[in-house]
Amino acid sequence: MFKSCEGSPPSELAPESRNIVIPSILHPSIHQADGPPRQQAHNTQPITATMTINLLPRLSARCALKTISKTTCAAAPLTTTPTRSFFSAPPYPPTNRDMPSHPPRAAMPMPFVTETVGGGWHTYDIFSRLLKERIICLNGEVDETISASIVAQLLFLEADAPQKPISLYINSPGGMVTAGLAIYDTMTYIRSPVSTICMGQAASMGSLLLCGGAEGQRYTLPHSRIMIHQVSGGYQGQASDIAIHAKEILRVREQLNEIYLRHLTKKHTMEEIQKYMERDYFMSAKEALEFGIVDKILERREQVGEGR
Structure with a gap:
């Protein structure tokens, strides 16, 4: 556009x-x-x-x-560069409209919070202020930039207080597998338990991060949507290179299936997981609870405990 x-x-x-x-x-x-x-x-x-x-x-x-x-x-047709990772979500289809259908919108201004500290005052952006409460927000697609930021926040909070829990709020349509696995591995690597809360949606890689929270501490709000599916992508080049990348994407698919199988509270076989993930599989909050992705549906903050 x-x-x-x-x-x-x-x-x-x-x-x-x-x-x-x-x-x-x-x-x-x-x-x-x-x-x-x-x-x-x-x-x-x-x-x-x-x-x-x-x-x-x-x-x-x-x-x-x-x-x-x-x-x-x-x-003109849009093409992707072969060197880009084939694990990212497919691009939106091109449009032939030469004028936007709505007036341009300005970016939402960043909210700031001012606190009195001693005899002075200190100003935080809203996400930095939430970080002081050990709250991390994952909003939007999972890419290298978002992944680097969340990994750094997780490591910082662990260094600050290794035994205190961390809350990760997720509202994401998914994104790159490699970037998402960097977040997942960090969640399991650090000593601090990471509770996950879905608000809005947790699709694709977002659902894996939701499922990968600490045992018994994976939550969803009542009107959230959760979706799982197999990895997708593409590659172009000579036949031998395409065969190499096809083998790799199948290996990654098996790896993701094993992660889901490891964290689901309900017992599923690998064959069942593969069947569910063959195509896009959408779930309501109640269905995600029955499937085993989350441990509890939250309607009010008091249900979480520990002030979260």
Whole structure:
């Protein structure tokens, strides 16, 4: 999706105005629908090659050129670089729309908390303040950046108080397997017990992290959704390299199945796990409890204990 040009907000554009427009200042010879080619060297009003209707009034030549180039780019197929990890989630399909369907939205400002310390005061961003309470938030896709941040927070909290529990709140659609396994391995590596709480969703790698919390301390809020499935990805290259990567992705699939099998409270065979994970398998909070991914459904904070 492309940004709209200055002076022409998306709300002014009718659906039929998505056609490519060619300003006459860039193309002096324009074929009109009602006559032969004629010169319009100084007319900057955009017109189409087959219609005399003015589709985009007050559109500058520079802005129209952006529309043409971006439309041409959108039509080209998108490819992924072979060197990228094939464990990441597949990209969203490309769009041929050259204008956004809604006005651009500013990023949500970061909330800050100010506390009085002694005779002065100290300001924290909201996530740093939660970290003081040994609370970590995993929001959004799991990638290298998010993974590095959460691993560092886990290690810091363990060094600060090895025996105190850590709460990991999860609202994630999943992401890269390697990045998620880095978080999972750190959770099991440190001495501090890590309780996991799902709010919103825990899908794909998010569900594995939810399942990998400390025994008896894996929770979900009542309207959360949990989804498990097998690993997916792709690779392109010569046949021998494709065979190598196909073998590796099958090995990783077996590894993830073993992790689920190890942490599920309900007894499942490996064949049952493979059957459930063959396709996307969505669960409500109650179904996730029955499946064995979580230990309890929370409706109020008092049900967790220890002030969590």
